[in-house]
Amino acid sequence: MGELIDYQLRVNGRERDVADAWLGESLLYVLRERLGLPGSKNACEQGECGSCSVLMDGKLVCSCMVLAAGAVGCDIVTVEGLSAGEDDLSDIQAAFLAEGGVQCGFCTPGFVVSVHDLLEHNPDPTELEVREAVSGNLCRCTGYGRILAAVQAAQETRRA
Amino acid sequence: MSTALVTRRGRLGESTPRPDGVPKVRGEFAFSSDMSAEGMLWGHILRSPHPAAVIHGIDVSEALRIPGVRAVLTSDDVPGRKTYGLDYPDQPVFAWDIVRFMGEPVAAVAADHPDTARRAAKAIIVNYAPTEPMTDPVTAADAEPIHPLGNVLHRQRVRTGDPDATGAVVVEGRYETAMQDQAQMGPESGLAIPGEDGSVDLYIATQWLHIDQEQMAACLALPLEKVRLHLAGVGGSFGAREDLSMQVQICLLALRTGRPVKMVYSREESFLGHVHRHPAVMWYRHHADAEGRLVKVEARIILDGGAYLSTSTAVTMNAACMAPGPYRVENAVVEAVAVRTNNPPCGAMRGFGSVQACFAHEAQMDKLAAALGIDPVELRLRNVLKSGDSLITGQVLRGTAPVAEVIRTCAAARLPAGGPTTAAELELPGGAGRTADRNRVRRGVGFAVSVKNLMYGGGFDDYSSARCRLEDGVATITCAAVEVGQGFVTLAQQIAREVLGVTEVILAPPGTADIGSAGSTSASRQTWMSGGAVQKACLAVRERLFTSVASGHGVARESLEILDGRIVSLDRELDLPISEASPGEVLEETVEFHHAPTAELDADGQGDAFVSFAFAAHRAVVDVDLDLGLVRVVEIATSQDVGRVLNPVQLVGQLEGGIAQGVGLAVMEEIVLDHGRVRNPSFTDYVIPTALDMPPVHIAALIEEAEPGSPMGAKGAGEPPMISSVAAVVAAIRNATGLELPRAPVRPQDIALAGSGPGPATGSSPINVEVSP
Numbered sequence: 001m002g003e004l005i006d007y008q009l010r011v012n013g014r015e016r017d018v019a020d021a022w023l024g025e026s027l028l029y030v031l032r033e034r035l036g037l038p039g040s041k042n043a044c045e046q047g048e049c050g051s052c053s054v055l056m057d058g059k060l061v062c063s064c065m066v067l068a069a070g071a072v073g074c075d076i077v078t079v080e081g082l083s084a085g086e087d088d089l090s091d092i093q094a095a096f097l098a099e100g101g102v103q104c105g106f107c108t109p110g111f112v113v114s115v116h117d118l119l120e121h122n123p124d125p126t127e128l129e130v131r132e133a134v135s136g137n138l139c140r141c142t143g144y145g146r147i148l149a150a151v152q153a154a155q156e157t158r159r160a
Numbered sequence: 161m162s163t164a165l166v167t168r169r170g171r172l173g174e175s176t177p178r179p180d181g182v183p184k185v186r187g188e189f190a191f192s193s194d195m196s197a198e199g200m201l202w203g204h205i206l207r208s209p210h211p212a213a214v215i216h217g218i219d220v221s222e223a224l225r226i227p228g229v230r231a232v233l234t235s236d237d238v239p240g241r242k243t244y245g246l247d248y249p250d251q252p253v254f255a256w257d258i259v260r261f262m263g264e265p266v267a268a269v270a271a272d273h274p275d276t277a278r279r280a281a282k283a284i285i286v287n288y289a290p291t292e293p294m295t296d297p298v299t300a301a302d303a304e305p306i307h308p309l310g311n312v313l314h315r316q317r318v319r320t321g322d323p324d325a326t327g328a329v330v331v332e333g334r335y336e337t338a339m340q341d342q343a344q345m346g347p348e349s350g351l352a353i354p355g356e357d358g359s360v361d362l363y364i365a366t367q368w369l370h371i372d373q374e375q376m377a378a379c380l381a382l383p384l385e386k387v388r389l390h391l392a393g394v395g396g397s398f399g400a401r402e403d404l405s406m407q408v409q410i411c412l413l414a415l416r417t418g419r420p421v422k423m424v425y426s427r428e429e430s431f432l433g434h435v436h437r438h439p440a441v442m443w444y445r446h447h448a449d450a451e452g453r454l455v456k457v458e459a460r461i462i463l464d465g466g467a468y469l470s471t472s473t474a475v476t477m478n479a480a481c482m483a484p485g486p487y488r489v490e491n492a493v494v495e496a497v498a499v500r501t502n503n504p505p506c507g508a509m510r511g512f513g514s515v516q517a518c519f520a521h522e523a524q525m526d527k528l529a530a531a532l533g534i535d536p537v538e539l540r541l542r543n544v545l546k547s548g549d550s551l552i553t554g555q556v557l558r559g560t561a562p563v564a565e566v567i568r569t570c571a572a573a574r575l576p577a578g579g580p581t582t583a584a585e586l587e588l589p590g591g592a593g594r595t596a597d598r599n600r601v602r603r604g605v606g607f608a609v610s611v612k613n614l615m616y617g618g619g620f621d622d623y624s625s626a627r628c629r630l631e632d633g634v635a636t637i638t639c640a641a642v643e644v645g646q647g648f649v650t651l652a653q654q655i656a657r658e659v660l661g662v663t664e665v666i667l668a669p670p671g672t673a674d675i676g677s678a679g680s681t682s683a684s685r686q687t688w689m690s691g692g693a694v695q696k697a698c699l700a701v702r703e704r705l706f707t708s709v710a711s712g713h714g715v716a717r718e719s720l721e722i723l724d725g726r727i728v729s730l731d732r733e734l735d736l737p738i739s740e741a742s743p744g745e746v747l748e749e750t751v752e753f754h755h756a757p758t759a760e761l762d763a764d765g766q767g768d769a770f771v772s773f774a775f776a777a778h779r780a781v782v783d784v785d786l787d788l789g790l791v792r793v794v795e796i797a798t799s800q801d802v803g804r805v806l807n808p809v810q811l812v813g814q815l816e817g818g819i820a821q822g823v824g825l826a827v828m829e830e831i832v833l834d835h836g837r838v839r840n841p842s843f844t845d846y847v848i849p850t851a852l853d854m855p856p857v858h859i860a861a862l863i864e865e866a867e868p869g870s871p872m873g874a875k876g877a878g879e880p881p882m883i884s885s886v887a888a889v890v891a892a893i894r895n896a897t898g899l900e901l902p903r904a905p906v907r908p909q910d911i912a913l914a915g916s917g918p919g920p921a922t923g924s925s926p927i928n929v930e931v932s933p
Contacts, residue, residue, distance in 0.1 A: 022275065029274075038194035039187020043345045043395070044427040048843035051345060079187035093185035097177055100809035103817065104645025105184030105191075106345035106395030112185060128586055135850040138843065140345050140396050141645045143820030144851040146813055 007072050011035060012081030023069055028052045030068035031078060039079040039109045043138070050137035051110040053117075054078045060117040079109035082116055092116055092154045101150035103141035111137050115151055124155060170650070172658045172872065175809035178650050179667065180643070192365035192392035193349035197420035200351070201230055203413045204277035204423065205406065206267040206284050207432055208259040211502040211836025212293040212306070215257055215266070219285040223269060226283060228276040231416045234267045238412065240381030244404055246371065250309055251468035251505070253379055253408045259288065260306060260467035261504050262837050263432025270413040270421050293502035293836035297464035298441055300499035306467075313465040313472040313498040316480035318765030320552050321491030327447030327455035331527040335444065335520040336903040337886075338830035339464070340437040340821075342509050343848050346395015348405040348433060349424040352414035359386035360411045365394040367401045369640050369670060370677035379408045380415070384672075387411070391670040397644040398821070399508030400434040402682055403470050431841035435470045435507030436831055438463040438498065440479070440516035446524045447491075452532050452539045456491035457484040457524075457552070461517065463506070465498040470507030472498035477618060478513030480765060481553050485521035486563045486611035486775050487543040492552040494765070502836040508682055510821060511882040514612045519904055522608040522887035526894070536607055537571045545611070554766040560865040560875075562801050563775045567609055569861035570777035570799040576856075579603055580783045589783050589790035591852060596785045603794070604784060606891025609777045610884035613770040614876045615685040617758040622685070622771075625676035626693035627750040628656065628701045633739025635660050635698070638668040638750075641678035641690035646878060647810040648686050652694050654807065655872070659698035660705075661722035661738050676752065684774065684876025687806065692871035693753035700749035708742045709734070756869055772867055775801040776880035778819070778888035780826075781855075784896040789908030791827045793889055797858040803867040803875035811877055816857045818881025824849050825882075826889035830905050 004020045009030070016035050028045065031037040031054070040063050041051035047065040054063045055077040063078075082090045089097070092115050102108050111134060118125060118133040125133065130151050131144075139147060170176025183189035220232040235242055235256035242256070243249040255264045267284050271277035294303050300311045350364040359382065366372050369389045377387045394401070406423050414421040425433055440463050447456040461479050465472040480496035496513075509515075525543075529536040544563040550556050580588065580601035588596040616622040627638040635656045643649045653665040668674065678690045702722070709727055710717040719730040727741045728734060759767040781794040796819050805811055821829075828847050832839040840846045866873030886904055894901050899914050 022273065024275065032194070033196070037187075038190075041191070041345070041395075042193055042424065043347065044843045046427065046842060046844065049345065083186060089182065089185060096185045097181040100175070100813050102178060102181050102184050103647070103813055104344070104346065104394060104396040105180065105189055108184050109187040112187075128584060131851040132586060135852040138345065138848060138850065140343055140398070140821070140848065141817045142813055143816030143818070143849075143857065144854045145816035145857055146809065148851065 007069055009071055009076060011076045012078060025068050026064050027066040027068040027071050028063040031063060037078050037080050041106055041109055043106060050114060051107050053110040053113040079113050091157050095150040095154040099150040099153050100146040107137060107139040111147060123158060170654050172654045172806050176650050176654055176807055178647060179653060180649055190393050191346050191395050193424045195351040195363055195392060197351060197353055200420040200422050201270040201272055201417055202274040202277045203410050203421045204269050204281045205265045205409055206281040208262060208264045208266055210259055210288055210290045211262040213259040213288040213290045216287040216289055223280040223283040226280045228272040229280045231270045231413055232267060233412055238379055241378045244375045244379055245469055246403055246471055247473050248469050260502055268409040268413055270417050295501050295503050295836045297462050297499050297501055300501050307500055311500040313469050313500055314476040316476045316496045316765060318480045318492060318494040318552050323493050325456045325491040328450045329448045329531050331524060331531050332445040333523060333902060335442045335523055337440045337516045337519050338905055339439045340509060340825050340829050341431060341831055341846055342398035342400035344396030344398055344400050347425040347427060347430045350406060350410050351420060351422045352410045353420045354414045354418055360414055361388045362411055363390045363392040364407060365392050365401060367397050367642050367682055368680035369672050372404060372407050373672045375404055376407050380411055389672045391642055394644045398510045402508040403435055405433050427843060428841045435505045437509035438475055438506040442520040444520050444524045446528055448528055452534045452542050454487055454489040454543050457489050459483040459494045461496040463498040464501055464503055466501060466503045466505035468505045470505050475513040479517045482514045482517045482611055484552055486545050486609055488545050488549045503833055511879050514883050515886060518610045518883045519887050526891055540567055540609055553769060555768045559772050559867050562863045562865055565863050566775050566777040566799040566801055570779050570797055573797040573858055573860040576781055576795040589785040589792040600786050601783050602786060602896040604782050604892040604896025606780045606888045606895050608884035608887035608891055610880055612774050612879045612883055614772045614774055615683050615755055617770040619758055619760040622679055623752050623754040624678040624690040624693040625752050626697040627675055628697035629748040630701050631746045633662055634664045635662045636666040636668055637694055638675045639678050639690055639694055640670045640675050641686050642681040644681050650807060651687060651691055655691060655694045656698050660702055661725045684879045687874050687876055688870050693751060695871050696751045696753050697749050700751060701747045704747045705742055774875040774880050776884055778884045780888040780892040782892040782896055784893055787912060789912030791893055793823050793855045795855045795858060796885060797860050799861040800880055801863045802877050803870055804864050804873035805862055806872060806874050814877045815859060815881045819857050819885045820849050820854050822882045822885025823889055825904055826886045827905050
């Protein structure tokens with residue numbers, strides 16, 4: 001297994017201890033299996049599907065492609081950190097729910113993070129810009145139609 | 161492990177939100193890969209790198225010496241039956257003497273870290289003697305048997321009318337469809353927890369808990385009640401979870417180590433570890449009269465079943481029976497054969513035999529239209545099945561069959577505006593960064609129609625079980641129907657609210673210990689079957705409630721009804737909220753719902769084998785780059801026969817999602833095989849449509865004609881969107897290019913290099929073979 005190390009990660013605003021961890025573990029693995037944050041999903045673990053999307057210092061990354069130990073010192077925001085409180089949904093989460101953007105839901109957290117990032121940087125994208133922005137997130141259930149409708153609904157809410 | 165789901169709105173016909181939607185958007189929904197338990201180990205399966213090999217020995221001693229490794233198991237450690245299978249147990253839990261496909265399990269490891277388990281699996285020394293794989297489905301039936309049961313998995317003949325009938329016009333063709341992967345986002349995963357009495361609890365993503373339980377109990381040599389399955393969150397299925405994946409192996413590891421064991425497939429393992437859609441080679445010959453009316457359809461269909469049986473029998477039956485498509489024809493000679501090869505096993509995927517047949521029968525209808533100079537839509541309308549017509553199996557269509565309506569409404573949809581000359585860069589075939597010359601991009605339009613049988617048939621007694629419990633105005637529904645994303649959880653609540661007038665409906669977590677089988681979440685059957693069971697249970701509880709209220713209040717039972725959440729008498733003398741109707745009383749009913757009986761097909765493929773059919777039409781518009789062979793699907797228009805709309809937004813989701821998988825098979829999805837080796841087991845190399853590939857879907861019409869026998873009038877809607885969408889897209893590419901394109905998916909070289917080399921067909925089989933007598 002090689003050397004086991006201890007380090008801290010700042011996730012959703014909190015310092016979290018990671019103890020006795022193998023250096024080779026991905027950020028996705030550490031979030032899911034060591035920090036109790038399974039919202040980031042493991043659909044491909046090679047950076048193709050976007051289901052593990054998180055924000056690292058405000059930048060959208062696939063957490064499966066980031067070494068956890070290399071994320072020390074970064075601000076990490078996962079899907080669990082996007083809504084204000086326990087009974088609260090972000091506007092984007094609410095739109096996914098209302099518009100039917102969720103079926104099996106496995107890709108949903110990654111999409112939600114990705115769309116948060118998109119609307120943060122481009123509050124009023126065209127449909128083509130939305131399609132391009134989320135083209136790194138694979139969904140097998142919806143054919144994307146209701147997901148695009150959800151993004152549009154979230155845009156309209158923000159515009160209002 | 162699962163949380164009970166509660167929401168408070170929504171009756172039938174409304175776009176009720178999913179009860180599991182909030183945890184899903186928050187990332188809190190517990191999928192099968194999200195679970196953990198105290199003292200948990202990680203399991204990993206060692207798989208054969210060879211498609212065909214003899215095993216001369218397995219040495220696990222090195223693996224066992226690795227610190228952290230707790231168990232290494234092989235076939236010798238399977239206490240019960242060493243094979244499993246949905247129809248017949250021909251597939252080994254672990255290969256012990258012969259390996260028949262690349263990815264076949266050989267051993268399994270449990271260790272305290274997933275990477276330790278992977279390293280330990282690599283340290284197992286398997287002494288393989290690779291043999292020449294037998295991978296050509298066309299010659300497989302006559303090849304040296306690669307399994308004691310032989311190479312023919314199932315043969316289905318369907319003959320009706322005069323086999324010598326001829327028509328004024330004859331068209332024929334050879335068609336192929338490739339091996340498609342379900343590519344469900346959630347990889348196979350589970351958590352097995354051993355009990356102190358030698359029993360085991362398995363939390364698993366599957367499509368049918370009770371059939372898994374039966375197969376597992378036989379392999380584990382345990383009585384059924386000691387193998388308890390609990391549904392964990394399912395990240396999509398589409399057929400991939402119909403067969404067992406890790407169920408037996410993970411339980412063996414848990415029972416051996418006495419500790420909980422979790423296993424999560426990597427994407428590569430997922431590609432290797434579940435069945436795929438059968439690739440097909442199909443020879444068709446259509447005879448028609450001068451007006452374009454079908455006289456005879458001849459078809460020979462070979463389906464590559466891969467190494468083991470899985471559901472090949474039923475897929476073959478579907479392909480044969482649906483061979484002509486949704487058209488009336490009095491004479492037919494059809495034979496479909498599923499064969500065993502050293503390719504990966506094939507089984508269930510959305511569309512299940514109809515996808516392949518549709519690709520061929522729709523290409524034939526276009527050929528016939530061209531030969532006769534008749535518009536392809538008009539030709540189809542001249543041949544549509546109607547209620548009262550007979551299928552080639554002799555079964556008379558008793559249900560609704562609005563085939564003409566789906567065709568007319570879909571064909572009448574307005575064509576999308578614009579075109580390749582005005583499209584944005586990103587909207588050209590290949591997208592930005594490719595060097596498309598706009599002047600060499602052609603637009604094409606294609607049309608296709610499909611038929612799909614719904615639910616299990618062929619004499620199988622298909623049923624679902626459900627329980628309804630009403631207490632203080634709160635209904636609790638228990639049903640083992642698997643939610644894979646389709647929205648059964650939403651529907652179950654809608655039904656309970658509709659029947660009982662309650663607002664709060666709790667769904668108990670599905671498990672084998674609590675309720676009987678619900679059957680499989682497949683064959684577009686759960687709305688009808690488990691929806692029917694939930695409705696029946698709720699109606700039984702309502703009857704008891706009415707009886708109780710009638711006697712308690714001295715009113716006539718017949719005068720009671722439920723209105724806006726209240727129980728009222730006809731004269732409104734009695735008017736109570738449901739929650740106060742029978743205070744302190746618990747009303748509970750458990751029921752089974754069976755669909756109408758079906759019959760086995762006879763030797764000529766004749767018999768009333770099916771319960772109901774759904775029809776769909778798709779019109780595809782594509783832009784094709786003639787030089788680069790790239791295709792952009794611009795729009796899909798569709799009309800579908802749905803019986804009755806029960807949840808509009810969920811229905812739209814089924815249509816759009818199914819069409820996406822159809823677009824995928826039409827232009828990009830294929831498991832590439834090289835002598836039985838899977839060359840692209842990753843999302844890097846097996847590409848599925850992204851948001852940029854997927855066109856807008858225009859739903860031209862949802863045809864609502866309530867289906868007799870369906871508990872709520874609805875027809876299953878999951879599979880039809882996948883079926884004719886494939887054929888429509890390829891027809892559109894043919895229309896744009898003038899090429900024959902007899903194979904799906906259409907690859908860039910099939911367009912760009914057409915005419916510059918050997919044709920796209922594999923092997924050297926003659927195109928014009930005799931349809932076997």
